[in-house]
Amino acid sequence: MGNQYLLSLWPDFLKAFWETFQMLGISLVLSIDAGFVLGLLLFASDRGLFWENRLLHNISGFLINVIRSTPFVILLVLLLPLTQRLTGTTIGPVAASVSLTVAAIVFYARLVQASLCEVDRGVIEAATAFGASPFQIIKEVLLPEAFPGLVRGVTVTAISLVGYSAMAGIVGGGGVGDLAIRFGYYRYRTDVMLVTVVVLIIIVQVIQIIGDKIARDADKK
Amino acid sequence: MVTIDNVSVEFHGTQRLLRAVNGVSLSIREGDVFGIVGTSGAGKSTLLRTINLLQKPTFGRVVIDSVDITCYSGIDLRRVRQKIGMIFQQFNLIHTKTVFDNVAFPMRIAGKPQTEIAKRVLYLLELVGLLDKIYAYPSKLSGGQKQRVGIARALANDPRILLCDEPASALDLETTNAILDLLKGIHRKLGITMLLISHEMSVIKKVCTRVAVMSEGVVVEEGNVYNIFASPQHSLTQSLVAHSLDLELPERVLGSAKGALVKAVYKGIKAEEPVLSDAIREFGVGINVLHGKIEYINDQPLGVLILNITGNEQGVGQTIEYLRTRTASVEVIHG
Numbered sequence: 001m002g003n004q005y006l007l008s009l010w011p012d013f014l015k016a017f018w019e020t021f022q023m024l025g026i027s028l029v030l031s032i033d034a035g036f037v038l039g040l041l042l043f044a045s046d047r048g049l050f051w052e053n054r055l056l057h058n059i060s061g062f063l064i065n066v067i068r069s070t071p072f073v074i075l076l077v078l079l080l081p082l083t084q085r086l087t088g089t090t091i092g093p094v095a096a097s098v099s100l101t102v103a104a105i106v107f108y109a110r111l112v113q114a115s116l117c118e119v120d121r122g123v124i125e126a127a128t129a130f131g132a133s134p135f136q137i138i139k140e141v142l143l144p145e146a147f148p149g150l151v152r153g154v155t156v157t158a159i160s161l162v163g164y165s166a167m168a169g170i171v172g173g174g175g176v177g178d179l180a181i182r183f184g185y186y187r188y189r190t191d192v193m194l195v196t197v198v199v200l201i202i203i204v205q206v207i208q209i210i211g212d213k214i215a216r217d218a219d220k221k
Numbered sequence: 222m223v224t225i226d227n228v229s230v231e232f233h234g235t236q237r238l239l240r241a242v243n244g245v246s247l248s249i250r251e252g253d254v255f256g257i258v259g260t261s262g263a264g265k266s267t268l269l270r271t272i273n274l275l276q277k278p279t280f281g282r283v284v285i286d287s288v289d290i291t292c293y294s295g296i297d298l299r300r301v302r303q304k305i306g307m308i309f310q311q312f313n314l315i316h317t318k319t320v321f322d323n324v325a326f327p328m329r330i331a332g333k334p335q336t337e338i339a340k341r342v343l344y345l346l347e348l349v350g351l352l353d354k355i356y357a358y359p360s361k362l363s364g365g366q367k368q369r370v371g372i373a374r375a376l377a378n379d380p381r382i383l384l385c386d387e388p389a390s391a392l393d394l395e396t397t398n399a400i401l402d403l404l405k406g407i408h409r410k411l412g413i414t415m416l417l418i419s420h421e422m423s424v425i426k427k428v429c430t431r432v433a434v435m436s437e438g439v440v441v442e443e444g445n446v447y448n449i450f451a452s453p454q455h456s457l458t459q460s461l462v463a464h465s466l467d468l469e470l471p472e473r474v475l476g477s478a479k480g481a482l483v484k485a486v487y488k489g490i491k492a493e494e495p496v497l498s499d500a501i502r503e504f505g506v507g508i509n510v511l512h513g514k515i516e517y518i519n520d521q522p523l524g525v526l527i528l529n530i531t532g533n534e535q536g537v538g539q540t541i542e543y544l545r546t547r548t549a550s551v552e553v554i555h556g
């Protein structure tokens with residue numbers, strides 16, 4: 001009986017996974033790129049580095065902190081007008097990706113900044129002394145030297161996004177979180193709730209394992 | 222070749238302005254191995270870093286081959302830097318690149334063709350004796366090997382100037398000597414102009430031809446290494462030289478010696494014999510050699526003797542005066 005009910009929900013499950021996958025995919029791809037650029041800017045505008053600029057450094061740092069200290073649900077609501085303008089709707093996984101992306105950009109930017117700070121200043125100085133341009137330093141020194149840290153940052157960001165995407169689901173984004181609320185909570189179907197939780201755990205585990213492996217393989221220190 | 226003209230560097234500290242380099246003027250000639258020696262915090266690294274503008278001088282000019290580079294930036298500055306090699310105390314190799322790629326790095330930066338890079342990397346690694354580690358990562362190398370890679374990398378773009386900031390200070394004694402010998406050999410072979418920082422006179426003595434002594438941002442003494450060793454003028458130089466010559470006498474000898482104890486420094490090997498016997502005959506004193514050695518600085522011998530002079534007061538005094546006229550310097554330790 002219970003099994004049959006779960007089976008009858010199969011199309012709903014599939015749709016929910018697809019929506020979650022969309023939200024994760026869109027926001028992760030966008031936030032890794034934008035987050036990297038922002039994190040790099042934050043790092044390189046610091047004292048003694050090649051794009052030293054106190055004003056830029058402080059302003060971007062402050063903006064990031066403002067966004068990061070806003071609880072995600074509130075950010076979601078605050079960004080509804082922007083979402084409407086960008087996607088033409090506030091419902092569905094693509095619309096939900098807007099606020100997810102914004103939250104993940106600033107999150108990943110800080111992680112990028114932290115892993116770039118781990119790069120030996122002496123090595124950056126050596127590259128400068130040999131006449132490397134800022135872009136050569138980024139490509140030949142910062143990226144390879146910080147790569148394991150950057151990958152770990154992507155892993156952490158992706159896993160946070162799984163959690164955030166479930167939250168975004170509640171306010172119309174769809175996905176696994178939405179499914180859990182609609183069936184598990186409103187209709188008291190604990191079994192549905194359990195299945196979604198198990199699926200979320202599996203997604204997180206897979207992300208973690210892949211991320212760890214890439215980071216470990218890249219670590220030459 | 223390199224002229225540092227009245228250069229000052231100021232740092233804005235949390236409480237007050239710090240003048241790490243204060244009005245230093247030096248001129249380094251083509252082919253010199255120029256040493257900069259001084260205590261920690263004297264401003265040696267800061268001064269050295271002004272030469273490739275890793276540190277912009279607050280005042281003054283840096284002139285390389287009659288070109289004032291102080292205001293250079295962007296691509297012009299990068300071109301200048303590509304012709305100035307630099308090696309570091311902490312090696313500063315790129316951890317995620319192999320030995321080959323580390324040495325190739327400056328050439329890739331300069332846009333050299335791939336085939337030329339490969340050939341030159343092999344040549345450089347042979348020069349520093351590290352061909353067998355060509356595909357190793359830095360983490361698998363010893364400190365001495367890392368510095369050899371650092372030296373090969375610094376020479377990659379065939380620079381005419383090599384800056385060395387305490388190249389051997391992170392290494393043990395034996396490895397230090399091997400690295401210094403390597404640098405000396407490279408200087409002999411390539412005739413490259415070198416600037417080398419150290420806080421030890423013994424390192425300067427081993428490789429440098431000229432030296433500047435720094436203290437609190439100022440050059441207090443400068444000259445030919447042999448002459449600085451033979452007759453140091455400033456008290457800091459004197460203590461650095463004395464430390465390096467290492468002619469310490471045991472307390473017991475110092476305490477029990479009657480008469481005068483003097484340290485005489487003379488140039489050349491054979492000079493002392495007739496001087497001492499002349500003095501003994503002339504002034505009727507006894508002279509006892511307590512300690513002595515001959516140092517070779519730039520292949521010139523420099524002798525140091527610690528003498529115990531006994532006899533009547535007048536004779537001892539006359540002997541000391543006589544020694545002063547016949548040797549490079551005489552220091553009365555006591556008596």
Ligand SMILES: Nc1ncnc2c1ncn2[C@@H]1O[C@H](COP(=O)(O)OP(=O)(O)OP(=O)(O)O)[C@@H](O)[C@H]1O
Pocket residue numbers: 232233239241259260261262263264265266267268420
């Ligand atoms: N970037 C900086 N900002 C502020 N102060 C600095 C900076 N770099 C150096 N200093 C200060 O300038 C002074 C000289 O430093 P420098 O590193 O040139 O000395 P040094 O002679 O090389 O000493 P060491 O033998 O310990 O390497 C020190 O007091 C140091 O604290």
Ligand SMILES: [Mg+2]
Pocket residue numbers: 265266267386
């Ligand atoms: Mg230093």
